[in-house]
Amino acid sequence: MRAIISDSTGYKVETEVAKVDDLTGFTGLGRLIEKMSGQPTWVPACPCCGWTRKQASETGLMGCGFCYVTLWPIKRRPDKT
Numbered sequence: 001m002r003a004i005i006s007d008s009t010g011y012k013v014e015t016e017v018a019k020v021d022d023l024t025g026f027t028g029l030g031r032l033i034e035k036m037s038g039q040p041t042w043v044p045a046c047p048c049c050g051w052t053r054k055q056a057s058e059t060g061l062m063g064c065g066f067c068y069v070t071l072w073p074i075k076r077r078p079d080k081t
Contacts, residue, residue, distance in 0.1 A: 003033055046070045
């Protein structure tokens with residue numbers, strides 16, 4: 001699978017998705033692109049930081065910015081009163 005990457009100046013490069021991490025400096029971005037193409041799937045953890053759905057549900061927090069794309073929506077446990 002190939003991806004086209006561009007920067008704010010309009011410079012574009014086409015590369016294999018496997019090389020996206022090295023070109024951008026974002027670990028896991030290539031895997032995220034692969035996961036986002038095709039049919040949506042329920043992933044157990046963020047491909048970038050490894051934060052799990054269970055951690056997000058229990059804490060109400062995400063591990064990184066990509067968690068909002070890969071783990072959202074989460075089911076939060078009800079507040080104990």
